[in-house]
Amino acid sequence: MPALHNRAAHFILKRLGLFNRSYTEMAFGRRFVIPIINGRKTYISEPWMAEMIARLFKLKQGAFIDVGVNLGQTMLKVAAVDPERRYVGFEPNPACADYAQALITANHLPYTIVPAGLGVETDVLQLQIYRDEDTDPSASLVEGFRDGAIATKSVVVVGLDDLPEQLIPDDIAIVKIDVEGGEAFVIQGIQSLLDGPRPYILVEILPAYNAENKARLTQQKIIEDRLAKANYVMFRVKRHADESLSTVEQIDEIGIHGDLALADYLMVPSEDVDRIKAAF
Numbered sequence: 001m002p003a004l005h006n007r008a009a010h011f012i013l014k015r016l017g018l019f020n021r022s023y024t025e026m027a028f029g030r031r032f033v034i035p036i037i038n039g040r041k042t043y044i045s046e047p048w049m050a051e052m053i054a055r056l057f058k059l060k061q062g063a064f065i066d067v068g069v070n071l072g073q074t075m076l077k078v079a080a081v082d083p084e085r086r087y088v089g090f091e092p093n094p095a096c097a098d099y100a101q102a103l104i105t106a107n108h109l110p111y112t113i114v115p116a117g118l119g120v121e122t123d124v125l126q127l128q129i130y131r132d133e134d135t136d137p138s139a140s141l142v143e144g145f146r147d148g149a150i151a152t153k154s155v156v157v158v159g160l161d162d163l164p165e166q167l168i169p170d171d172i173a174i175v176k177i178d179v180e181g182g183e184a185f186v187i188q189g190i191q192s193l194l195d196g197p198r199p200y201i202l203v204e205i206l207p208a209y210n211a212e213n214k215a216r217l218t219q220q221k222i223i224e225d226r227l228a229k230a231n232y233v234m235f236r237v238k239r240h241a242d243e244s245l246s247t248v249e250q251i252d253e254i255g256i257h258g259d260l261a262l263a264d265y266l267m268v269p270s271e272d273v274d275r276i277k278a279a280f
Helices: 002-015 047-059 073-081 094-106 183-189 191-195 214-229 270-279
Strands: 020-027 030-037 063-067 087-090 112-114 117-119 123-129 151-159 172-177 200-204 232-239 245-251 264-269
Touching: 020 073, 030 073, 030 094, 047 073, 047 172, 047 200, 047 232, 047 245, 047 270, 063 073, 073 087, 073 094, 094 112, 117 183, 172 183, 183 191, 183 200, 183 214, 191 214, 214 232, 232 270, 245 270, 264 270
Parallel strands: 063 087, 063 172, 087 112, 117 151, 172 200
Antiparallel strands: 020 030, 123 151, 200 264, 232 245, 232 264
16 A cells, blocks of 8 residues: 555656756856756856856867766856857766756757767776765766765766767867866877867866875876877866856966865867967
8 A cells, every 4th residue: 555655646746747847047148947857957056167168169169078967067058158059968877968968958959968978998887976866976987086985887988989970070169078087088088189179178187185196196197198298288277266267377287286176177289378378
């Protein structure tokens, strides 16, 4: 009997729309439909990122490639700043990819979500889950990146060479990378883009905190070497206390620090450095 009661309650709540519903919200000057699906919803955050995208779009034509979509937070920024830009997002967590697709559908956006991560080669990896939620934004494909994983989930990562033709546009303005420790693998995987379209790279690189964190420092060195080989210059993003954009500061190395407010970077082709400095 309890199972029947639970099933009946579930059916009634579903019919009443209490599981899946939506509302509208202003985000960066545009109104969006925000679906709520089985308790999942995106959120409006990081106004500095919207400002950054707007400035970079003025400097460079081409698509936006979003590596680590999560629940579509950055997608909304792109749609608000320039809805005509082509957008291709990569998200290995099926729960997040499903929600991001629902967000696209609800807002009639001409965007593409690939339900896979982007890396050096195509593989099935274990996504480390750290929070009791299936869309955990801190989840990582790097084993041991954090302590205290409570679960793992098998997910797909694809290499650029295995993607269908025409999926990745010839012209790319920005590649955003937010992959919780896997930044070096993504940058290695997009080497052909660094050599070809030469997009701006917006990337979060979480701090190493101390010299004993050899794993994170090793990944930082790989990133620095790959970017130097491709003739890219590194800038650290500075933001105000209210999360609005302040400026960017050219740096020679990522270094050792423990400040999460200093974990966002703009990587720029060397030929564009003067334009970036003038824009900020």
